[in-house]
Amino acid sequence: MPDATGQAAPKAKRPTRDERREEILAAATRVFGSKGYHQGSLVDVAAQVGITHAGVLHHFGSKDKLLWEVLEYRDRVDVQHLEGKHIPGGMELFRHLVTTARLNADRRGIVQAYAVLTGESVTDGHPASTWVAERFSVLRGEISQAVRELAAERDVTLPEGEPERAAAAVIAVMDGLQLQWLLDPEAVDLASATGFAIESILTATLGAAVRIAGS
Amino acid sequence: MPDATGQAAPKAKRPTRDERREEILAAATRVFGSKGYHQGSLVDVAAQVGITHAGVLHHFGSKDKLLWEVLEYRDRVDVQHLEGKHIPGGMELFRHLVTTARLNADRRGIVQAYAVLTGESVTDGHPASTWVAERFSVLRGEISQAVRELAAERDVTLPEGEPERAAAAVIAVMDGLQLQWLLDPEAVDLASATGFAIESILTATLGAAVRIAGS
DNA sequence: GCGGGCTTACTTACCAGTAAGTAAGTGTGG
DNA sequence: CCACACTTACTTACTGGTAAGTAAGCCCGC
Structure with a gap:
């Protein structure tokens, strides 16, 4: 017109x-x-x-x-929101993960997008699958490195493959909790459940109680 | 079949x-x-x-x-394949979960179907969403009950909401590991990572080392 | 400082492909 | 012989993508 x-x-x-x-x-x-x-x-x-x-x-x-x-x-x-800093290491990283979970509880849209695309990505030939796989790989690398740092700080020697297993478990628990939270926000407290699970895994890995605290 | x-x-x-x-x-x-x-x-x-x-x-x-x-x-x-016909309780349940993970490593198709549908189900109005939500809810109930049984056996009193949090974490870690495994089977050993993670969560929850062993 | 030419940011119109679903017809086993 | 399993043939509704046209902004010679 x-x-x-x-x-x-x-x-x-x-x-x-x-x-x-x-x-x-x-x-x-x-x-x-x-x-x-x-x-x-x-x-x-x-x-x-x-x-x-x-x-x-x-x-x-x-x-x-x-x-x-x-x-x-x-x-x-x-x-x-990571204030220009690069990815933190050691305990700082795990604090960051829990903080992210807390923030995510108020950003349903983004969490949902991530969950949907991640789930979809395991279908054959999905355009996002390499991105997601790569992302997982990078995350596992960073987190297992942080686990190794913590172990060194505490003078524990970890069995072969243990940092990687812990890293995979940490990522898994975060993703899985997001899924449950999306489907039933009442039933799952995203931040506290995430913190609890990560602490559990770290404690079991390092053989001594670990508190993430902070934030 | x-x-x-x-x-x-x-x-x-x-x-x-x-x-x-x-x-x-x-x-x-x-x-x-x-x-x-x-x-x-x-x-x-x-x-x-x-x-x-x-x-x-x-x-x-x-x-x-x-x-x-x-x-x-x-x-x-x-x-x-669950001979007994009814879901086991206590430690038996967790043994069953790990066994299932081990079996699943040879049933990629079924795992993929579950992962894809679960992920898809968080989209708006998806026909499977109530089914998945219900399933999560039932599982959380069963697992938290098993946690309570273990706590009773060991004379530990758990904080309010702790069994539920542990249950959610156990389910989460299983789902999340499946996702990572589907995208990169080399990088994640489904059975051992699942066993490790569940043991970690139970140990942290019950305050004493827990081994699932068995099978 | 302003008209003309070029680029950008779209729109309208259309394509071929594919989806779920429907209605009606057909072959066949009991 | 006829109910049922199924096919053929179709409709309706979209999909992502393309082609071509258009209105608006921007730069430049004059």
Whole structure:
């Protein structure tokens, strides 16, 4: 509807490219989070920012590419509250994990997106599967390293493979608790259950009571 | 699983209604397991038993109903190898959980189906969500009860809510490890990691070393 | 400082593919 | 002979993706 009268209505300023991309990424996170990747359509995403699905493709090229950027976006947002610091080590890391769990209890959308995409990723040929696998691998590396640091601090020598097993268990318990919490928030206290489980695993691994405390 | 599916046999005898239903359920388990519910189509399922998708609908009415029966079917199969017929309690339960994990390492398909459907179920309005939530709830009840039994045996009094927290953590760690194992079987030893994690949680909860041993 | 050309950010229209579901017809075993 | 298992043929509803057109902003010679 070209408006030749010059009677400029509320002149919605056209967003810049980067603003728009950010809007779309946020919308896509919500959509993929609430419907999953396959079930969430580009039309859904587009509707949330008030454009058409072709507009979304203009910015991201394909649905797959959009997913990739959503995943990276999540990482970016996730690290944001980490005050510019790089990933902490030793006990600091576990404190960070519990803190994240506490924060996550108020960010249902993001948790849901992560849970849905992770679950979906084990299907054959899913575009997110390598990302998720890589992520798990990196996390296991970081956490097992932190376990080794703690062991060194306390002069305990760990059996072969023990740090890795503990790391996998820590990640597993966090993911699993998120799932249960999403399905029944009343039944599971995300932060306290996470803290409890991590302390349990560390205590058993290091052979002495471990409290995470802090925060 | 009876039926050798002599699929090329020209004069194969027509399966009875119940045989056919069983075949379809097994096929649907494989399909939903490898592709997820939304991505797995009725055509896929039908092709696996050598009929058309309309034939599947003839037996199950709708895709949603098929999913429901698949879930019930899984329960039925799952309980089959549980000779005793009723769920064990106390330490016996935890032994059973670890044994199941060991068996699962050779049943990738079933594990995948469970993981995919569980993950998918947190999407809005998913037909399996109430089933999964219910399942979690029942499991938490059974496991927390077993924890209480162990505590009583050992004359420890547990803080309020501790059995439930431990139960949630046990379930979480099993689910989470399955996810990691599916994405990278080399990196995670399902059985040993599960045993380790459950022992850790029980030890921390009961305040004394717990070995599950057995099997 | 302003008109023209170029780029950006979309829209509309359409494509081919695939989904679930339905209705009606067909072959066959009992 | 006829109920049932199933197929064929179809509809309706979307999907992601493409092509082409358009309106708005931005830079530049003049």
